[in-house]
Structures are given as C-alpha cells and as structure tokens.
Amino acid sequence: MRARIRAWIEYLGDLFWLRPALIVLGCLGLAQLGVWLETAHIAGYDASSPDQNWGYSGGAEGARALLSAVASSTIGVAGTTFSITIAALTLASGQMGPRLLRNFTRDARNQIVLGIFLGTFAYALMVLRTVRTVQESPFVPHLAITGAIALALLSLATLVWFVHHIATSINVETVVDAVHRDLCSAVAARTLDSAGMTPPARLPKAGGITVTGSGYLQAVDEDTLAEWAHGHGATVALRVRPGDYVPSGFPVAFLSAGIEDAEAAITRALTFGRRPAALQDLEYSIRQLVEIAVRALSPGINDPFTAGSVVDHLGDALCRVASRHLPTGAVVREGRVALVLPVTDYDGLCDAMFHSIRQNAAGSVHVLARMLDVLTRVAEVERLTNRSAELARHANLVIAAARRDVADPNDLADLEARHVQFVAIREDGRPA
Helix, strand or coil: CHHHHHHHHHHHHHCCCHHHHHHHHHHHHHHHHHHHHHHHCHHHCCCCCCCCCCCCCCCHHHHHHHHHHHHHHHHHHHHHHHHHHHHHHHHHHHHHCHHHHHHHHCCHHHHHHHHHHHHHHHHHHHHHCCCECHHHCCECCHHHHHHHHHHHHHHHHHHHHHHHHHHHHCCHHHHHHHHHHHHHHHHHHHCECCCCCCCCCCCCCCCCEECCCCEEEEEECHHHHHHHHHHCCCCEEECCCCCCEECCCCEEEEECCCCCCHHHHHHHHEEEECCCCCCCCCCHHHHHHHHHHHHHCCCCCCCHHHHHHHHHHHHHHHHHHHCCECCCCEEEECCEEEEECCCCCHHHHHHHHHHHHHHHCCCCHHHHHHHHHHHHHHHHHCCCHHHHHHHHHHHHHHHHHHHHHCCCHHHHHHHHHHHHHHHHHHHHCCCC
8 A cells, every 4th residue: 555655646746737736726825815914904913004014005006007917927927938848848858758758747846937927827816806996995905915026026036047947957968867866766765785585496376366457567565465475374476567567467476375365465566557657666767868878879869978978877876786785576574485576686787778778879989988988887896796797798798799880990999998998807806
C-alpha cells in the first residue's frame, strides 16, 4: 500500500494543472479574507480612515479601473507564459526526446509561475465584484485592493524571473545536469551500504500467477508482499521489475506452494501505470540521459559534444556506485527468503549506459575517446574484480567499434593509446 501511495504522489507531480489550481483557490480565499477584514473592523481598524489606511486610498471608480487593469493584464501575461512553456516543451521534445517532457511538466517552478498569474487574475475578479459606487451603497475594500497591487507587483517580478528560468532550463547542459541529479538520488536510494543475501539457486518455476490489467510496472510493495509470503510459508519469485511493461495475462510471479488468495495479494502489491516511473526504477534516469546522447548523435542534430557530456555524467554515476552494493533481490524474513525480485545488476547498468551510445557513435572519434576516458576513470575507482571485468568488456567493444569504423589512422592510434591506458589502470592501477 505504501508503494502505491508513493506512486500516486509521484503521479500527482506530473499533473501540470494541480499546483496552479491550488494557488488559484488560495488567492480566492485571500480575496474573501481581505473583503471580510474590511467589513469586520477588527480591534477598531477602519481602512477607510486616512489615519489608518496605508494602502489604497482612492474611491470606487479608481478601484474598479485598477482591478480591471490588473485582471486584464495578468490573464494576458498568463497566456504568454503558457505559450512560452509550450515553445520550450516543443524544443525539448525535438532536440532531447519526448520522454524528457516529464522533467519540464513536473517542474514546480513552471507550475507556480502559471498559478501566480492565474491566481492574481482570480483575486482581482473576486475583489472587483464587491466594489460599489455611491449609487450602489458605496463600498471600497481598501485592504483587498492593496493586496491586488501587491500581487500585480509580484506577477511583474515573476515574469522577469520566468523568462530567465525558461532560457536556462532549455539549455541541454542544464537538462543533462538535472537528470544526472535524479540519477544520483536514485543511486543513493536504490543501493545498499552492505551486501544483501544471495537469492537461492533454485527458485519456484510453477504456479504462475497472473494479474488483471496491463501496463508499466511502476512500484512493488516489497515489505507487504514479503510479509504475506512469510505468513503463508511460501516463497514468491517475481518475474517483472519496475520499468518493465507487463502484457495482459502474463504470469508475473511463481509460488513455491499453492495459496488460495495469491492473485489478490500480488495484485495489491504491484502498481501499474501508463508510463514508466522513476520511483523504484534505477535505470529510468539512465535511459533519459542515453536518449539525449543518441538524439545528439543523430544526423539531423550531429552534436557529439552533448553526447560526450552525457558519457561524463554516466561515468560519475558509476563512480558513485563503486562504493555501494546493488540489491540482490532477496527479501528475507526470519532468516528465510520470502520474496525474490529481478533487480538491476552492475552488468545491466553498464549495458544500459553504454550500448546504445556506442552503437550510434561508431564513427565519432570524440565520443569514443570520451567513453574510453570515462571507463578508465571508473576502473581506477572500482575495486571489485567482476565489475572491472565488465568495464573491460565495454572498453573492448569501444575499441572494436573504432577499429571497424574509424578510417583515419591518426585518430585510431589515439583511441588505441587510450585503450592501452585503460588496460594498464585495470591491471595494476597505474597509468601506462
């Protein structure tokens, strides 16, 4: 249940309208409060008195003109803000991939900016309806109108800041850095300080359990499912992990023993959605970075420098993993393995990071050189033999691609020298 709640909270972050709607509701309440304070005369306060009024002190006609100007100008700026946001999303989709749009729509700053403009518009309308002239039993909510002036000034400052924010947020280096921070957070959250228990060699391969519905697996409630399996004296072997697409009718788990309510229990523990989620998927941010690099290497964009920057950030993530332990997938209850989940191992991480980039950068000397340099630096940090062997496999694949596709002998010689450097670092920890 907790995993489902976290997935639901993450889904709320994808709703571009949610924060603006909450801000608009808050501004409506603020307008009502301002009008109420005007009529309540709390502690003898009278906003119409020149001695006590430090804000707006004009009449009803001026108040209506002011509020009308604030409302009309802020709704126009809100339309401009929305247009700028759509232009930024279009640019990001074309150059960095449609899956990067999630980072822009989830950006709380973009949502808050739109909410401020719409909230100021709603505030001005709510106050405007209470202003009455002499012919209508005069009433001018001076305090509330002063609040409208303050919100208008806030909107002006927000517009200047928003233009700056959009100009920087669509910079590809800014996007790469933002996704890299998400990846670092995922590494810290999804890796362990110490090694976990090794899963049993023989796992259940019978009693396949299917669940209703289909879609991307977003989260698994490991604790609840492990407690259920332990309570029934069984072992559950899940066959899917967060990030996988589960087709309808696919057996998602095997059980070591037949249990009557197994389908309902497993269904409660799994959360599906229409798109992958970063909640429990360590490779989610990796795929986003790789997509940026692959698009940068396409003939239409031809930007090897961006691809090289992505490789550098991926190398930093691997250096962070060097001192950590990846989950084994075994969930233990009272000394017995109750649940086994498929997890991302070190080989899978490296494959997700480097395969697609290498395949699309076969003729780019700059990117191949950066890949060899990054692998060399990671090999200098990494101390586990099996991980070093995986780094060597990718270094060998890179130099093989260079020997196949790089025609210039001088460029190839440079890449060969970098590969020799990698081998020397891996073997004895010292540069050649």
